[in-house]
Structures are given as structure tokens and as C-alpha cells.
Amino acid sequence: MILDKIENSSLYFPLGERIKQALIYIKETDFTKLESGKHNIDGDKLFVLVNEYKTKNISECMMEAHKKYIDLQYMYNGCEMMACSILTEQKPTKNYDTEGDYSLYNPTDYSLIKLETGTFVLFFPDDLHMPSIMHNKPEDIKKIVVKILI
Secondary structure: OEEEEHHHHHHHHHHOHHHHHHHHHHHHOOHHHOOOEEEEEEOEOEEEEEEEEEOEOHHHOOEEEOOOEEEEEEEEEOEEEEEEEEOOOOOOOEEEEOOOOEEEEOOOOOEEEEEEOOEEEEEOOOEEEEEEEOOOOOOEEEEEEEEEEO
16 A cells, blocks of 8 residues: 655656556646546546545445556545555455456554645555545545556
């Protein structure tokens, strides 16, 4: 997992061409003109999900993990907390869905991070993560998720 400000994105370009492409896309795109939903960048190798939702209580959230894609989650507007943990021997509550590329887990042992406007987080396959958690109170947010094929 990597958490940083988008202005530091060039530090992570050496991690791979698709990660570099995704970070450049985040920096150069005007998200006020992009509607909610899925938008292709490079077919199934690189695509973006524009999400607008209200954050919620942690008890309403689930941990997730992915196998085929790295998640680049960028907070365009708002603030949410995210629970994070390393995938070790946890048992999924929902087995891996190949079409959706996710499995779900009940939260047990985790750390919380804050994703604020202008910050991003990269989640790799061994990173369990639980987005959408309210900070102090429910808040409307706009978050950009770039799915990066491994």
C-alpha cells in the first residue's frame, strides 16, 4: 500500500508503465467533466471508475481484496477513512468473484488511514482495504478509482 499526495506522483512512476499512466491520467484529467461510472483508458488493462457517494459508519462497510487489478484510489473531493490490513490467512466472507475481481472479508485487525482531497492510495493484491468510512460524519465525496491490470 502507498498513500501520498498527487503532487508526489512522479515518485512512483518507476513502479511500472501502467501505474505511471494511471497517475498521469489522474493529474491531467478534469473530473468536473467526467460523469459517474466506468470510463476506458486502455481497455481492460487500465480503466477508471468515477464514484460519487456518501460515506458511512464502519459497521456498514466490508474489507475487500483484488487479484487481477491494482487499485489507484484518488480523492477528488471530500474525505473518507479507509481501514487497511495485510492479507495473510484471513478467510473471506464472500469468495473470490472472478468477473468483479474481488473477495470480501469481515474487518478484524486493521489500521485506519485518511484519504483527503488531493491524496491517493495504491492497493496491491495483498492489501485488504475498506473504503467509504465516514471521518466525523457522513459526507458526500467524489472518488476516482483507476483499475490497473497486473
